[in-house]
Amino acid sequence: MWNEPSKARLEKMPRLYETENISLKEKLVHLHFFIAGCDWYVCEFDGHDLFWGYAILNGDYEMAEWGYISFSELRELSVCGIEVDCELEEYFPVKKAQSIDKICESNGWK
Structure with a gap:
Protein backbone atom coordinates (compact mmCIF):
# COMPACT_ATOMS: atom_id res chain seq x y z
CA MET A 1 0.00 0.00 0.00
CA TRP A 2 1.22 3.48 -0.86
CA ASN A 3 1.04 6.10 1.88
CA ILE A 22 -25.05 11.81 12.27
CA SER A 23 -26.71 12.07 8.85
CA LEU A 24 -24.76 10.63 5.91
CA LYS A 25 -24.24 14.07 4.39
CA GLU A 26 -22.72 15.30 7.66
CA LYS A 27 -20.43 12.29 8.24
CA LEU A 28 -16.78 13.26 8.44
CA VAL A 29 -14.59 11.43 5.95
CA HIS A 30 -11.11 10.86 7.37
CA LEU A 31 -9.39 8.76 4.71
CA HIS A 32 -9.52 8.34 0.94
CA PHE A 33 -8.07 5.17 -0.60
CA PHE A 34 -7.99 4.76 -4.37
CA ILE A 35 -6.78 2.62 -7.25
CA ALA A 36 -7.77 2.19 -10.90
CA GLY A 37 -11.15 3.94 -10.85
CA CYS A 38 -12.05 2.69 -7.36
CA ASP A 39 -12.48 4.96 -4.32
CA TRP A 40 -13.03 4.18 -0.65
CA TYR A 41 -13.95 7.04 1.67
CA VAL A 42 -13.54 6.11 5.34
CA CYS A 43 -15.51 7.60 8.25
CA GLU A 44 -15.04 5.14 11.15
CA PHE A 45 -12.50 2.53 12.27
CA ASP A 46 -12.73 -0.32 14.76
CA GLY A 47 -9.10 0.17 15.80
CA HIS A 48 -8.01 -3.14 14.26
CA ASP A 49 -9.03 -3.98 10.70
CA LEU A 50 -12.55 -2.79 9.94
CA PHE A 51 -13.47 0.55 8.43
CA TRP A 52 -16.93 1.94 7.71
CA GLY A 53 -17.41 4.30 4.82
CA TYR A 54 -18.38 4.68 1.19
CA ALA A 55 -17.11 2.62 -1.75
CA ILE A 56 -17.29 3.39 -5.45
CA LEU A 57 -15.87 0.49 -7.44
CA ASN A 58 -14.78 0.84 -11.06
CA GLY A 59 -16.52 4.19 -11.37
CA ASP A 60 -19.94 2.53 -10.94
CA TYR A 61 -21.88 5.29 -9.18
CA GLU A 62 -25.17 3.41 -9.42
CA MET A 63 -23.90 0.50 -7.33
CA ALA A 64 -21.76 2.57 -4.91
CA GLU A 65 -22.69 2.09 -1.27
CA TRP A 66 -22.05 2.76 2.41
CA GLY A 67 -20.68 -0.23 4.27
CA TYR A 68 -17.74 -2.02 5.85
CA ILE A 69 -14.26 -2.12 4.35
CA SER A 70 -11.42 -4.43 5.38
CA PHE A 71 -8.14 -2.59 5.94
CA SER A 72 -6.14 -5.80 5.44
CA GLU A 73 -7.85 -6.42 2.09
CA LEU A 74 -7.07 -2.88 0.95
CA ARG A 75 -3.43 -3.45 1.91
CA GLU A 76 -3.27 -6.62 -0.20
CA LEU A 77 -5.09 -5.26 -3.25
CA SER A 78 -3.09 -4.50 -6.39
CA VAL A 79 -3.89 -4.08 -10.07
CA CYS A 80 -1.10 -5.10 -12.46
CA GLY A 81 1.42 -4.59 -9.65
CA ILE A 82 0.07 -1.17 -8.64
CA GLU A 83 -1.01 -0.95 -5.01
CA VAL A 84 -3.86 0.95 -3.36
CA ASP A 85 -2.90 4.47 -2.34
CA CYS A 86 -4.12 6.48 0.64
CA GLU A 87 -4.29 10.19 -0.01
CA LEU A 88 -1.95 12.09 2.29
CA GLU A 89 -3.47 14.18 5.07
CA GLU A 90 -2.23 17.46 3.60
CA TYR A 91 -4.06 16.71 0.33
CA PHE A 92 -7.15 15.12 1.87
CA ASN A 107 -26.05 9.63 -3.93
CA GLY A 108 -27.88 12.20 -6.05
CA TRP A 109 -27.11 14.98 -3.56
CA LYS A 110 -26.22 17.59 -6.20
Whole structure:
Protein backbone atom coordinates (compact mmCIF):
# COMPACT_ATOMS: atom_id res chain seq x y z
CA MET A 1 0.00 0.00 0.00
CA TRP A 2 1.22 3.48 -0.86
CA ASN A 3 1.04 6.10 1.88
CA GLU A 4 -0.48 3.78 4.47
CA PRO A 5 -2.14 5.96 7.14
CA SER A 6 -0.09 6.35 10.29
CA LYS A 7 -1.16 4.95 13.63
CA ALA A 8 -1.66 8.54 14.86
CA ARG A 9 -3.95 9.34 11.92
CA LEU A 10 -5.99 6.18 12.52
CA GLU A 11 -6.30 6.94 16.24
CA LYS A 12 -7.95 10.30 15.47
CA MET A 13 -10.85 8.54 13.74
CA PRO A 14 -14.14 7.78 15.47
CA ARG A 15 -14.72 4.15 16.36
CA LEU A 16 -17.40 2.08 14.68
CA TYR A 17 -20.94 3.26 15.48
CA GLU A 18 -19.77 6.47 17.22
CA THR A 19 -21.26 8.59 14.44
CA GLU A 20 -24.36 6.55 13.67
CA ASN A 21 -26.65 9.43 14.76
CA ILE A 22 -25.05 11.81 12.27
CA SER A 23 -26.71 12.07 8.85
CA LEU A 24 -24.76 10.63 5.91
CA LYS A 25 -24.24 14.07 4.39
CA GLU A 26 -22.72 15.30 7.66
CA LYS A 27 -20.43 12.29 8.24
CA LEU A 28 -16.78 13.26 8.44
CA VAL A 29 -14.59 11.43 5.95
CA HIS A 30 -11.11 10.86 7.37
CA LEU A 31 -9.39 8.76 4.71
CA HIS A 32 -9.52 8.34 0.94
CA PHE A 33 -8.07 5.17 -0.60
CA PHE A 34 -7.99 4.76 -4.37
CA ILE A 35 -6.78 2.62 -7.25
CA ALA A 36 -7.77 2.19 -10.90
CA GLY A 37 -11.15 3.94 -10.85
CA CYS A 38 -12.05 2.69 -7.36
CA ASP A 39 -12.48 4.96 -4.32
CA TRP A 40 -13.03 4.18 -0.65
CA TYR A 41 -13.95 7.04 1.67
CA VAL A 42 -13.54 6.11 5.34
CA CYS A 43 -15.51 7.60 8.25
CA GLU A 44 -15.04 5.14 11.15
CA PHE A 45 -12.50 2.53 12.27
CA ASP A 46 -12.73 -0.32 14.76
CA GLY A 47 -9.10 0.17 15.80
CA HIS A 48 -8.01 -3.14 14.26
CA ASP A 49 -9.03 -3.98 10.70
CA LEU A 50 -12.55 -2.79 9.94
CA PHE A 51 -13.47 0.55 8.43
CA TRP A 52 -16.93 1.94 7.71
CA GLY A 53 -17.41 4.30 4.82
CA TYR A 54 -18.38 4.68 1.19
CA ALA A 55 -17.11 2.62 -1.75
CA ILE A 56 -17.29 3.39 -5.45
CA LEU A 57 -15.87 0.49 -7.44
CA ASN A 58 -14.78 0.84 -11.06
CA GLY A 59 -16.52 4.19 -11.37
CA ASP A 60 -19.94 2.53 -10.94
CA TYR A 61 -21.88 5.29 -9.18
CA GLU A 62 -25.17 3.41 -9.42
CA MET A 63 -23.90 0.50 -7.33
CA ALA A 64 -21.76 2.57 -4.91
CA GLU A 65 -22.69 2.09 -1.27
CA TRP A 66 -22.05 2.76 2.41
CA GLY A 67 -20.68 -0.23 4.27
CA TYR A 68 -17.74 -2.02 5.85
CA ILE A 69 -14.26 -2.12 4.35
CA SER A 70 -11.42 -4.43 5.38
CA PHE A 71 -8.14 -2.59 5.94
CA SER A 72 -6.14 -5.80 5.44
CA GLU A 73 -7.85 -6.42 2.09
CA LEU A 74 -7.07 -2.88 0.95
CA ARG A 75 -3.43 -3.45 1.91
CA GLU A 76 -3.27 -6.62 -0.20
CA LEU A 77 -5.09 -5.26 -3.25
CA SER A 78 -3.09 -4.50 -6.39
CA VAL A 79 -3.89 -4.08 -10.07
CA CYS A 80 -1.10 -5.10 -12.46
CA GLY A 81 1.42 -4.59 -9.65
CA ILE A 82 0.07 -1.17 -8.64
CA GLU A 83 -1.01 -0.95 -5.01
CA VAL A 84 -3.86 0.95 -3.36
CA ASP A 85 -2.90 4.47 -2.34
CA CYS A 86 -4.12 6.48 0.64
CA GLU A 87 -4.29 10.19 -0.01
CA LEU A 88 -1.95 12.09 2.29
CA GLU A 89 -3.47 14.18 5.07
CA GLU A 90 -2.23 17.46 3.60
CA TYR A 91 -4.06 16.71 0.33
CA PHE A 92 -7.15 15.12 1.87
CA PRO A 93 -8.07 16.84 5.13
CA VAL A 94 -11.06 15.59 7.11
CA LYS A 95 -14.22 16.81 5.38
CA LYS A 96 -17.96 16.20 5.31
CA ALA A 97 -19.28 13.61 2.88
CA GLN A 98 -21.46 16.27 1.25
CA SER A 99 -18.31 18.15 0.17
CA ILE A 100 -16.93 15.22 -1.84
CA ASP A 101 -18.15 15.39 -5.44
CA LYS A 102 -18.05 11.64 -6.14
CA ILE A 103 -20.11 10.81 -3.04
CA CYS A 104 -22.61 13.55 -3.89
CA GLU A 105 -22.94 12.43 -7.50
CA SER A 106 -23.50 8.78 -6.65
CA ASN A 107 -26.05 9.63 -3.93
CA GLY A 108 -27.88 12.20 -6.05
CA TRP A 109 -27.11 14.98 -3.56
CA LYS A 110 -26.22 17.59 -6.20
